[in-house]
Amino acid sequence: MLTFTIRRLILAVPTLLFISLVIFLLLEMAPGDPMAQVPLTVPPEVKEKMREALGLGQPMHVRFWKWIVQFFWIEPQVLIDHMFGTTFSEGDLRVISWQTRSPVMDIVVQRIPQTLWVVGTAYVVAILIALPIGIYSAYRQYSWFDQMGTFVSMVGFSVPPFFSGVLVIVIFSVQLGWFPSIYDTTHVVDSWDSFVVQLKQMIMPVMVLALQITAQLSRFMRASMLDNLNQDYVRTARAKGLSEYTVVMVHVLRNSMIPVVTVIALGIPSIFGGAIITEQVFKVNGIGQLLIGAIEANDLPMVQTLTFIFAVLIVLFNLIADVLYGILDPRIRYD
């Protein structure tokens, strides 16, 4: 298992390098000019110097190498400095945003808590809802509960977040006035009342995200339970005289959870992608909105870094899912 994990980790390096190259080359073709906003009165040779100060004008491979060094060597050093108060990265050039002229990673770190709060809560809520629904639908297959579950998850698949989000805004904040339609990220939770306000503003984005995740997860849980419910060991357990609760919740559930756990792990990075739209609808000040803003403002280093962070998440969680699968299911042997 350890050798497998190490091998996968080593294999992830060329994958990530390839992805970073793709992203870099794609952005290399960008028509936008960061100097477009500079006044026309600035002489061309000064403009050229400004361009060089932004790291442009050098050959492509040099810039790619510099970006790789900045991203994989200097940024981790900054992180270590930040955590332990050391000074490894002093004087090193970091990835600079063209919008704010401040290091990209600092802005990302500022934005991540908002995304994690909303997306993370949504994921936990979705898991808590989806698993019981999946278990019960499989246990009572073709019952009205199962039929309802199938329909609701089909709807969850089909209604895009930009519609369900807008719909809940119309119903719950425009018509009923229960929840605010805009997520206020500056809100500080320090008392019971402010906690209630925080809860109120989180309900709608969390529900919209959770609907989608629940739809997929409950279907998967149901299919996995159905696979196991007809197995011989279930009949044996019943024949031994175990209670129905023990048979389903201990014997069947534990075996059915193996693929579901890996699917939960695999879904985490795609949730960050899906959150781009939800963040836009509810004006959550997270990384999704940061990406959209950077694309609109032509801020290439920011776009590059964010896209790459998404890619790292995907590769990382793929790896985690594979390893988890091997740990949970002793029949799987990778080597």
Added chain:
Amino acid sequence: MTDKERFVPDEGLAPASTALPSAGPMEELTSPPRSQWRDVWDQFKTHKGAMIGAMLFILIVASVYLGPFFWDIDPTKIDIRARNQGPSWEHPFGTDQLGRDMLARMMAGGATSVSVGITAMLLALFLGSFIGVLAGFFKKLDGPLMRLTDLFLALPLLPLLLVMMLLFREPLAATFGLERGIFILIVAAIGITSWMPTARIVRGDVLAIKEREFVMAARSIGTNNSKIISRHILPNVLSPIMVSATLGIATAIITESALSFLGLGFPPDFPTWGRLLFDGVDYLQQYPERVFWPGLAISLTVLSVNYLGDGLRDALDPRIRGR
């Protein structure tokens, strides 16, 4: 994963229940053999959701393409004096902030959205089947092509799509004209980023089929590779391709609407369902129906296509069919 191994392709043989004579009367033996597609259709008919989905999808497609012949108001005609009207006989869906008829805009937008969905699906299907067949049939290409598929699966798709829209919008619009350029761009972007699942499924099926006796028989009489692929392999992997085709339309429509919703799709004066939704959000408080109709259209189309795909998957699976 396991679906690939369990899937046994049908070779146009009638299922055992109809081919093998049972204790029934002798007439059954003389009845003509049933074709495979007849069986598929019979199974498909029993899936109620799929039938409703298929009818709904045909209805939606017909109304967005044929509707403009009956409702001939120009969707771009501005009538500023009739702006922000509620539903009336003259404008069943009301008018927008520039007095443009919403019903006509919904039909024009639907035509674009559905065309993008179908064209992008065809492109993804072509790429996916091509790569899947090559990887499954030629052992040497299998490794590299599957690594390529894995790499594409590891790309963050929505951010990349957004970046592609940002980068290639101007040059393509300059060469092909604004609308057609963006149409090509969106279709190509969605197609290039959604072929991977099809390629994996097709590869798995091709791997199983190419070891079967009829392929060996074809090879033994000197059939060359391209003929084997086109005559013997492709017809047998048709069913997974058809299922991913229906599901592909759904994803393509949602992706296009998402791009339009984020303001990176078609230009503002060119309606698509996603764009109409995006424009409607500004008037959410006063006229919520402007958000509601396009959103409902997207959701209904995708829901019907998903049900259609679900029924098709059951109907094309010989293990379920005939039961």
